[in-house]
Amino acid sequence: MDAILIAGGHAPRRLAEVAGHSRKGLFSFGGMPLVQWVVRALLQAGFPRVAVVGSELLMQALPEDPNRVFFATEGRDPIDNLLRGAERLGLGPHDRFLHSAVDLPMITPEAVKDLLAHDDPEADLVAGLVPEAVFLGVYPGAPYRALSFQEGNFLNASVSIMRVGFLQQHAPLLHKLAESRKSLVRSLWHLSLAFHYHWFTRGLPALARFVAGRLSIHELPLLAERTVNARIRFYLSVMPELVYDVDTVEDYEYARAWVADQRRRRLQESAHPIFIDQS
Numbered sequence: 001m002d003a004i005l006i007a008g009g010h011a012p013r014r015l016a017e018v019a020g021h022s023r024k025g026l027f028s029f030g031g032m033p034l035v036q037w038v039v040r041a042l043l044q045a046g047f048p049r050v051a052v053v054g055s056e057l058l059m060q061a062l063p064e065d066p067n068r069v070f071f072a073t074e075g076r077d078p079i080d081n082l083l084r085g086a087e088r089l090g091l092g093p094h095d096r097f098l099h100s101a102v103d104l105p106m107i108t109p110e111a112v113k114d115l116l117a118h119d120d121p122e123a124d125l126v127a128g129l130v131p132e133a134v135f136l137g138v139y140p141g142a143p144y145r146a147l148s149f150q151e152g153n154f155l156n157a158s159v160s161i162m163r164v165g166f167l168q169q170h171a172p173l174l175h176k177l178a179e180s181r182k183s184l185v186r187s188l189w190h191l192s193l194a195f196h197y198h199w200f201t202r203g204l205p206a207l208a209r210f211v212a213g214r215l216s217i218h219e220l221p222l223l224a225e226r227t228v229n230a231r232i233r234f235y236l237s238v239m240p241e242l243v244y245d246v247d248t249v250e251d252y253e254y255a256r257a258w259v260a261d262q263r264r265r266r267l268q269e270s271a272h273p274i275f276i277d278q279s
Helices: 013-019 034-044 057-061 078-089 111-116 132-138 164-169 171-177 184-193 194-212 217-228 249-271
Strands: 003-006 050-053 067-074 096-101 123-133 147-149 152-163 230-235
Touching: 003 034, 013 249, 034 050, 034 057, 034 111, 034 230, 050 057, 050 078, 057 067, 067 078, 078 096, 078 164, 078 171, 096 111, 111 152, 123 132, 132 152, 152 164, 164 171, 171 230, 217 230
Parallel strands: 003 050, 003 096, 050 067, 123 230
Antiparallel strands: 096 152, 123 152, 147 152
């Protein structure tokens, strides 16, 4: 399986001013551009090839490994970028790949491997969720945005496993969802259209329960199969390292402080070796 790293788009103006760059992939964490940080994590997780899709400004920050790291220029939205990445790697409709966002300063190879260990080869999409309490246990006081379900509050990962044919078949709907991803109302409207003539019997009740926080996560795969004939699976214990992304100044500042603190701790541990008394 290969990986596609989506590194397109611009950061919001205020975030760009604080971070010093309009491209999230060039934000610096631990003395390294984010795009390089994430590519290294994916390579260390064992992916034979990684396609980076974004601005040509990112090319200077990519590891120089032409046999494993490929580049494609960004398109109009994240779905277009995923399709461009799949084309760059020569993937066919039945091929599956790991999708990753670029704004993941906490990502680790171990977290990626954990998601892969819970993959379902028959699924068109494997998405990850983490309970709110687990996320806050790792990142106390962090800013976050949770989704409410019958089972409780969850945060969704910015890393998933997809089938190319799923993207191709449902591109029109996915493009609309990508365009409206900042508006819950518009996203719900576009999702409602996918139910077609099942709108009153399935669509409206499901969306009403979701808005009220009473929709069960376990209902989602069946709804997906009935509406868009897609096999979607959820891994409900994804590691928080795949969830923390940077969308706001608060996200950025917390992540910078957290990464710096982790670095200081590692330096302190290496400076104080443990001696074993063998007397």
